[in-house]
Amino acid sequence: MxxxxxxxxxxxxxxxxxxxxxxxxxxxxxxxxxxxxxxxxxxxxxxxxxxxxxxxxxxxxxxxxxxxxxxxxxxRLNMIPIECVVRGYLYGSLFDRYKHGELTHLESFAANLPLASKLKLPIFDPTTKSNIHDRPISEKDILDQQILELNELQYVKNTSINLYNHMVDIADQSGFIIADVKFEFGRDPSNGEIILADSVGPDEFRVWLKSQYAPGIVQESYDKQYLRDWLTKIGFKDQVDMLSKNGNKPVPPPLPKSVVQELLRRYAYVYEKISST
Ligand SMILES: Nc1ncnc2c1ncn2[C@@H]1O[C@H](COP(=O)(O)OP(=O)(O)OP(=O)(O)O)[C@@H](O)[C@H]1O
Ligand SMILES: [Mg+2]
Missing domain, CATH: 3.30.200.20 (Phosphorylase Kinase; domain 1)
Incomplete structure (x- = not known):
């Protein structure tokens, strides 16, 4: 093959x-x-x-x-070149953008919300799909750039939010919070129908333990965020931010065995818990 x-x-x-x-x-x-x-x-x-x-x-x-x-x-589908992100919590890059007053194209947010606050309702926060760095894209730009027609945009937006809500309910039953998720959709070349594609898993969502959830702090997370947090701790995230200004990327550090094992343990734990509800 x-x-x-x-x-x-x-x-x-x-x-x-x-x-x-x-x-x-x-x-x-x-x-x-x-x-x-x-x-x-x-x-x-x-x-x-x-x-x-x-x-x-x-x-x-x-x-x-x-x-x-x-x-x-x-x-095999013709992929729609946006990542359909749905967020239920003020976290990650959404929190950074909130702090920098960059969320004007989304719904209004109260002032001084703490990190990891639960949003009143989940929001649709799509990004471009890029090999270098995914960037937020407004619904207006999706239409202006003719990535989707209005009815298609409404379909992927509503579907993404409904899927997120369903996943939240399922995860809740096993004691987890799904903070946000990314979906990709594609068109069936035979009839143009828009279908859910790519993958759905802990590389696509942030998952936290309900019992440990507390706004205002970095959440203990059972997904890739654990790796992101470790990389931040060793200063790698600062390097990423610095070099990205010139379109460059740092060389990744080798991951210690303990980090590899813990990451795998967390992936397995979430899968086993959620899939056995
Ligand atoms: N049904 C499908 N038909 C065609 N392409 C698909 C389908 N589902 C997903 N894809 C695409 O296949 C690729 C999957 O590979 P992977 O996610 O590892 O790549 P990636 O480097 O993360 O790419 P990207 O950052 O663009 O998602 C993605 O580009 C995704 O958009
Ligand atoms: Mg991908």
């Missing part, structure tokens, strides 16, 4: 005209920088987690079947 795309996380193979194969690798990236140390076992968990959500969520998706433990056969 021919490798057609080696992404930050997945290797994508050409199968036939209608289908492609996702290989969920053990690669991990953070702050848009691919790490050099693999998280052995991560690919398998992510593949099974994606299968769980695709089976559960009530929306048409691209999954056909799993092939082995870390590969998924999917329908």
């Amino acid at each position: 021919r490798l057609i795309h080696s992404g930050k996380v997945k290797d994508v193979y050409d199968v036939d005209e209608k289908n492609i194969l996702f290989h969920f690798t053990d690669r991990v990236s953070a702050y848009d920088v691919p790490m050099i140390t693999p998280i052995v076992g991560k690919g398998e968990i992510l593949c099974k987690f994606a299968e769980f959500w695709f089976n559960l969520l009530r929306v048409k998706n691209h999954m056909i079947r799993l092939e082995g433990t870390d590969k998924m056969l999917v329908k």
Whole structure:
């Protein structure tokens, strides 16, 4: 099989005209920088987690079947070049943008909200899809740039928010909070229908333990945020911010065994808890 795309996380193979194969690798990236140390076992968990959500969520998706433990056969789609982010909490880059007064295109936010505040309602906060750095894009720009027609935008926005709410309910039953999530959609080339694509798992959402949740502090998280937090602690995030001004990226540090093991343990824990509800 021919490798057609080696992404930050997945290797994508050409199968036939209608289908492609996702290989969920053990690669991990953070702050848009691919790490050099693999998280052995991560690919398998992510593949099974994606299968769980695709089976559960009530929306048409691209999954056909799993092939082995870390590969998924999917329908080949024409991807819509935006990442449909839904956020239920003021966290991550949303909090940074809030602090810098950059959220004027979204709904109004009260002043002085603490980090990790729960939003009144989940918001749709799409970004561009870029190899370098995803940037927020307003709904107006999505229409002006003719990425989507108005009815399509409304469909992906409503679907994304509904999917997020459903995932929040499921996670809640096993004691987790899904703070935010990213979906990708594509068009079925045979009829133009918009279908949920890519993957749904802890590389696409932030997940916190309900029992540990407290606004105003950095949350203990059971996803890639653990790695992001470690990278921030060692000063790597500052390097990313500094170099990105000139369009450059820092060299990733090797990950210590303890960080690799803890990351894998967290991925496995969330998968087992949520998928057994
Ligand atoms: N059904 C599909 N048909 C065609 N392409 C798809 C489908 N589902 C997802 N994709 C695309 O396949 C790629 C998956 O690889 P991966 O997510 O590892 O790459 P990536 O480097 O993260 O790319 P990106 O940052 O653009 O998402 C993504 O570009 C994604 O948009
Ligand atoms: Mg991707």
